[in-house]
Amino acid sequence: MNKRAGAPPTIIDVARQAGVSIKTVSRVMNKEPTVHADTRARVQEAVAALNYRPQLSARSLAGAKSFLIGLLYYDPSAAFVAGVQQGATLGCREAGRHLVVESLQENGVDVQAQIESMLAALRPDGMILTPPLCDDPVILETLRANRTPCVLISPSDGGHGLPSVCMDDALAAEELANLLISLGHTAIAFIEGNQAASQRRRAGYERALKAHRLRVDPALIVPGTFQFESGVDAARKLFALPHPPTALFAANDFMALGALTEAQRQGIAVPGDLAIVGFDDSDAASLVWPALTTVRQPLAEMAMAAVEMLLSGAARIDEGDAPPVRVLPHEVIVRGSSAAPAKGRA
DSSP: OOOOTTOOOOHHHHHHHHTSOHHHHHHHHTTOTTSOHHHHHHHHHHHHHHTOOOOHHHHHHHSSOOOEEEEEEOOSOHHHHHHHHHHHHHHHHHTTOEEEEEEOOOSSSOHHHHHHHHHHHHOOSEEEEOTTGGGOHHHHHHHHHTTOOEEEESOSTTGGGSOEEEEOHHHHHHHHHHHHHHTTOOOEEEEOOSSHHHHHHHHHHHHHHHHTTOOOOGGGEEOOOSSHHHHHHHHHHHHTSSSOOSEEEESSHHHHHHHHHHHHHTTOOTTTTOEEEOSBOOGGGGTSSSOOBEEEOOHHHHHHHHHHHHHHTTTOOOTTSOOOEEEEOOEEEOOTTOOOOOTTOO
16 A cells, blocks of 8 residues: 555655564664664664654554653752753653653652652653652652662662662762862861752761861851752851851852852952852853852763663662662862962961
């Protein structure tokens, strides 16, 4: 039967042009490794020549896979989620999958019911969980009960026995604190966050101080929530101390930017009177004045690695096996917000 004029090409057209079976075309489109290189090349040439685009619904009906990867988040930092989403989208696109981004509501709605409803509706081939959801026992147990493979991004130490992708937060924080110490600062404050990553960053900060025989002063460590306003509040407390710090290390960029705003409001020159550093290298870090010294966290790369782990089968671990953990490199970005302390204040 002739193809209807104007109709989009089908998998049958691709198979006919490449001289292979429909099943072989499907195996190539699903990136299965068992197809011979020459055959794969012929199919890919036919796909390109016909501008063939497989329909997701048809692919899902053809087998048990949904060809969907879920990204679940609840995070006050839009920059973090945007970076992860960018990498996950690219990773899924390259693998012929689609990314479904779901925001979890934490306003009293049953978390388990939300997860089960989402799984029933989407039937994802795997899930990527961002902080703080990657440490939520109810969510993790619900995914285990539904036998849904998942990869965690930056979970707490131990990783809950599941595959994970992260960076070395403690080492990065230690390097950033060492930078401040090398500039001559000895009174370095730390604004904490409310997630597991902040604990690791504090550990790196304290490790650097102890290595240089500097006192870890509890008065210079104040709590925050990873949000801008908490950085403002924390900075206000630190600036009111009888002996305020000459440098301030915030566990993320948004709190650092809040501290920078409060310093400018009080007429405290940055970096002349106070050095400020953050963590994450959000877009805003390079847009403020002075631009923020920070740590570049490889968010997009971590998300792409999580997608690859799901699709390669690394997320399916046998009982008793150690889950795979991928640690990606970071980079300290030095900008104008950090400098030596003013004369007489070191």
